[in-house]
Structures are given as C-alpha cells and as structure tokens.
Amino acid sequence: MAKFFCDFRILLFIAAGVFIYIQMRLFSTQSEYADRLADAIEAENHCTSQMRLLIDQISLQQGQLVALEEERKRRDQECGQLKALVEDLERKGLQRLIDKVQVPVAAVVIMACNRADYLERTVNSVLKYQRHVASRYPLFVSQDGSDPDVKSKALSYDQLSYMQHLDYEPVQTERPGELIAYYKIARHYKWALDELFYKHNFSRVIILEDDMEIAPDFFNYFGAMAAILDKDKSIMAVSSWNDNGQKQFVHDPYELYRSDFFPGLGWMLARSTWDELSPKWPKAYWDDWLRLKENHKGRQFIRPEVCRTYNFGEHGSSLGQFFRQYLEPIKLNDVEIDWKSMDLSYLMEDKYTKHFTDIVKKAKPVHGSDAVLKAYNIDGDVRINYKDHSDFAYIARQFGIFEEWKDGVPRAAYRGVVVFRYQTPRRIFLLGPDSLKQLGIEDA
Numbered sequence: 001m002a003k004f005f006c007d008f009r010i011l012l013f014i015a016a017g018v019f020i021y022i023q024m025r026l027f028s029t030q031s032e033y034a035d036r037l038a039d040a041i042e043a044e045n046h047c048t049s050q051m052r053l054l055i056d057q058i059s060l061q062q063g064q065l066v067a068l069e070e071e072r073k074r075r076d077q078e079c080g081q082l083k084a085l086v087e088d089l090e091r092k093g094l095q096r097l098i099d100k101v102q103v104p105v106a107a108v109v110i111m112a113c114n115r116a117d118y119l120e121r122t123v124n125s126v127l128k129y130q131r132h133v134a135s136r137y138p139l140f141v142s143q144d145g146s147d148p149d150v151k152s153k154a155l156s157y158d159q160l161s162y163m164q165h166l167d168y169e170p171v172q173t174e175r176p177g178e179l180i181a182y183y184k185i186a187r188h189y190k191w192a193l194d195e196l197f198y199k200h201n202f203s204r205v206i207i208l209e210d211d212m213e214i215a216p217d218f219f220n221y222f223g224a225m226a227a228i229l230d231k232d233k234s235i236m237a238v239s240s241w242n243d244n245g246q247k248q249f250v251h252d253p254y255e256l257y258r259s260d261f262f263p264g265l266g267w268m269l270a271r272s273t274w275d276e277l278s279p280k281w282p283k284a285y286w287d288d289w290l291r292l293k294e295n296h297k298g299r300q301f302i303r304p305e306v307c308r309t310y311n312f313g314e315h316g317s318s319l320g321q322f323f324r325q326y327l328e329p330i331k332l333n334d335v336e337i338d339w340k341s342m343d344l345s346y347l348m349e350d351k352y353t354k355h356f357t358d359i360v361k362k363a364k365p366v367h368g369s370d371a372v373l374k375a376y377n378i379d380g381d382v383r384i385n386y387k388d389h390s391d392f393a394y395i396a397r398q399f400g401i402f403e404e405w406k407d408g409v410p411r412a413a414y415r416g417v418v419v420f421r422y423q424t425p426r427r428i429f430l431l432g433p434d435s436l437k438q439l440g441i442e443d444a
Contacts, residue, residue: 082398105219105226106204106268107196109140109163110212111188118211118313122307125213126188127159133219137206140196144188148170165191174283182284193406197271197278204311206268214240215268215333218308221266224339225302229270234349236273236290236299240266240308243411244401244420246329251424253335255305256344258352261409262290266309271414291406302347303412305421306333326402342358356414357439363429372398383429392418396429415439 108126112119119141130137139160143150146166154162171183189207196205206222208214215221218240225238241263242250264287282289289295310332314323346355363381366374372395375382388390392410393403401420402411410418416432417439436442 008396016158023388036118036144071105071323085365103136103222104138104202105136106206107140107200107202108137108206108208109142109192109196110208111142111144111185112154112210113144113184113188113191114150115210115315116145116147116314119153119171121312122208122210123154123157123160124213126208127157129214129216129218131159136223142188142192142195144184163192163195167191178284181257185283186282186286189286190278193269193274194278197274200359204268205274208266209311209313211311213310213312213332215308215310217333217335217337217339218266220337220339221304221308224344225268228302228344230270232348234299236296236301237270238268238302239263240304242303242307243326244304244418245305245307245331246326246400247331248329248391248424249401249420249422250306250331251421253304253306253337254335254342256347257303257305257412257414257419258300258347258356259303259412260296260300261406261411261413262287263303263412264298265311267301277311280372288406291409300414304333306329306331306335307370308333353415353439356417357441359427360417360429360431360439361441363427371395375422381427381429383431385431385433385435387433392430392432399428 086370099329108130110119110122110126123139123141126139130139140163141154141157141160142163143154143163144167145167146164151162151164154160165186165188167187173180173183175350193205196202204226221240222238229235229238235258239262243261243263244250277290277295310330311327314328342344343349359381360383363383364378366378366382366384368374371384375384384395386395389405389408390404396403396410396418399420399422401418404411405413410416410430410432412418412420415438416435418430419427422428
C-alpha cells in the first residue's frame with residue numbers, strides 16, 4: 001500500500017509538472033498572440049490614418065478639379081468672346097489694316113546739306129501728316145557733309161532717323177566751270193539710296209529734298225501708287241510733281257498721268273529698279289541722267305496734275321534757276337483724297353494709251369501760225385501740233401509753260417504730248433510730229 005501511495009505521489013508530481021509546463025506554454029502563446037494583436041491593431045490604426053489622409057487628399061483634389069473645371073469654362077467663355085471680337089474686326093477690315101501698318105510701304109528720306117532753316121520747315125511739314133502713318137513710312141534725314149546746324153536740327157527730332165554722308169574724296173569735274181555741288185549731290189544720292197535699300201532693306205524709298213512741303217494726301221497718294229509700281233514694270237518711278245503745275249495751268253486734283261519725262265521733286269523708287277541703277281549711277285546731274293532714253297529704256301513715270309509737293313528752295317545749288325517763273329507759282333494740293341478707294345487701273349500700261357487717246361480725240365484740232373490765238377476763242381479742249389523743239393519752245397513760251405526738254409522729250413510729255421489747263425478747266429494738248437501716230441489717231 002505504501003508503495004502504491006508513493007507511486008501515486010510521483011504521478012501527481014509529474015502531472016503537476018506537465019500542468020505547469022502546459023500553463024507556461026499557454027502563457028507564452030497568449031503573450032505572442034497579444035503582441036501580434038497589438039501589432040495588428042497598430043497596423044489597422046496606421047491604415048485608418050493613411051486612409052483618412054488619402055480621403056482628405058482626394059477631397060482636396062476633387063476641389064481643385066472643380067476649380068480647374070470652372071477656370072476652363074471661364075477661359076472657354078473668354079476665348080469665345082475673343083474669337084467673336086476677331087471675327088468682328090476682320091469683317092470691318094481692321095485686321096488687314098493692322099497687317100499693313102506692320103509692314104512699311106516705303107522709307108521717306110529728306111536729302112539735306114547745309115540749310116538748317118529749310119530742313120526744319122520740310123521736317124515739320126512731313127511730320128504733320130506722317131505721324132499718323134509713321135510705322136508705314138519711317139522717316140530719315142540724310143545729311144551730306146558736316147554742317148553742325150543741320151546735324152543738330154536733325155537730331156532734335158525723336159520721330160526720325162539720322163544718317164550722315166561724309167565724303168572727303170576730291171571732286172574732278174568733267175568740264176571746266178562746272179559746279180562741284182552737282183557731283184557732291186550725285187554721290188550723296190547713291191550713298192543714301194544704297195543705305196536704305198541694302199542696309200535697311202526697304203523695298204521702296206520716297207525721296208524728298210530739304211526745301212519741300214507736302215500735301216495732305218501725300219502718303220495716301222504714294223500708298224496707292226506703290227501697288228501700281230509693283231505690278232506694272234513699265235513704270236520706272238512715281239512722282240508727286242508736275243513741271244507745269246503752276247496755279248494757272250492746273251484744275252483737277254484727281255487727275256493723274258503717265259509721262260516719258262522724269263519729274264523728280266518728291267518721287268518713289270522700287271528696290272528692283274535701284275538694283276539696276278546703282279552700279280552705273282552718274283558722277284553728276286543724276287536727274288537729267290534718268291531722263292536719257294538709254295537709262296529709262298522706254299519706262300514711264302506717274303505724275304499728278306496738281307502737285308503733292310511744293311518747292312520753296314529759292315536759295316540752293318541751282319542758284320534759284322526757274323524759281324520765280326516756274327517754282328514759286330506751283331499749286332500745292334489742299335484736297336484730302338482717299339486714293340486707295342479709287343479705281344486707278346487706267347494707269348496700267350495696257351489701258352493707259354486708250355484712256356489718254358480717248359481724251360485727246362475729243363480735243364478740237366487747231367492749226368496755223370495763229371493757233372495759240374485761236375485757242376483763246378474755243379471753249380472746250382484744244383490740241384495744237386508742234387513740228388520740232390524750236391516750234392514747241394515758241395508755242396510753250398506763248399502760254400508760259402516750260403520750254404525745256406531732254407533727249408527729245410518735253411517736260412511732262414507722254415508720247416510727245418504735253419497737256420495743261422488753260423483758263424480752267426479746259427485742257428490744251430501740244431502734240432509732237434509723231435504723237436498722233438503713236439496714239440493711233442487719224443488727223444482730220
């Protein structure tokens with residue numbers, strides 16, 4: 001019995017040990033699970049925090065998306081309004097006007113030397129009408145020499161660009177007694193035009209001198225003429241001057257003519273023509289050189305009936321030649337004309353001969369040594385024939401128009417015909433020996 005009791009105690013001891021072991025294992029497992037549960041709870045809390053942060057970010061982005069959508073709608077609305085405005089501007093033609101303003105029609109250069117007072121009068125006249133179209137007609141003053149008063153006067157204007165031609169090369173005249181000034185002027189013209197066409201890259205240049213005033217429609221006139229100059233290669237240049245533009249010989253400010261005689265005194269030249277002229281530019285008397293057939297090669301010039309420039313230069317290189325008789329009485333146009341709204345296609349080569357011929361045909365022919373006297377007693381247009389230069393000079397002297405001609409062409413003539421008003425508004429046509437034949441008119 002005692003042995004059984006002892007064995008039983010051993011069994012109990014063993015069972016107690018097993019129980020204690022099991023309890024310890026259970027406690028260890030519970031601790032492990034508790035740690036895992038704590039980690040899981042912490043992870044869940046972190047996930048919840050991240051989820052909330054993500055939800056906040058999504059909410060913020062949704063708000064931004066809503067704001068961006070509203071901004072897009074607002075900009076779409078503004079774009080629609082701008083598009084409608086542009087379409088309205090295009091309908092009114094303003095877009096085309098803006099495009100033209102951005103591209104110069106022509107540079108305008110005033111050729112100066114040593115007359116500061118004259119230059120001031122010219123610049124002020126030009127700026128009076130140029131300031132509204134300054135981007136289309138940039139203004140330059142080109143001074144020949146170093147006269148300080150002229151330079152100071154030119155630099156006093158912010159509205160223009162100044163160029164200075166300094167030429168110290170001695171002048172050798174071709175004939176004794178010639179004025180050096182005409183050689184200096186020719187050099188200056190070549191230098192200035194080379195600068196404007198090749199350095200500044202203008203496609204056209206309008207040349208003025210420092211003793212000129214311009215008409216109110218000066219720029220409008222040259223703007224319209226630029227298109228014709230580009231299209232019709234039979235036109236060498238466009239002038240604002242009429243040699244017979246004295247008050248008593250003009251009437252219609254709308255009348256334009258083609259001429260075989262280069263007028264000068266405010267004229268526009270295209271770069272393509274200068275490309276031809278520059279390499280062979282003369283040493284002197286450049287204007288008469290342009291009037292030679294070998295240089296104008298049958299090309300013609302556009303001129304108005306009423307001048308768009310007025311020359312007030314009594315004192316200058318020409319020593320006042322012709323001033324009192326021919327320059328001082330010139331009528332400067334005072335009518336504002338919108339040339340661009342007018343149909344000027346009649347000036348094109350393929351139409352002008354017929355246009356001019358139709359006018360000449362309507363004039364009443366007057367013959368005989370007393371033709372000028374007979375013209376006094378005729379109400380309508382009159383045409384009078386001249387035989388040669390001396391005959392032309394005799395008739396021109398009686399009326400008071402220019403007697404001069406160059407290389408067989410009278411001043412302002414077209415096909416040998418010189419036209420001017422006489423006891424306005426009737427016209428007198430002085431016809432050369434071949435004029436009727438050139439115009440295709442049979443002399444009755």
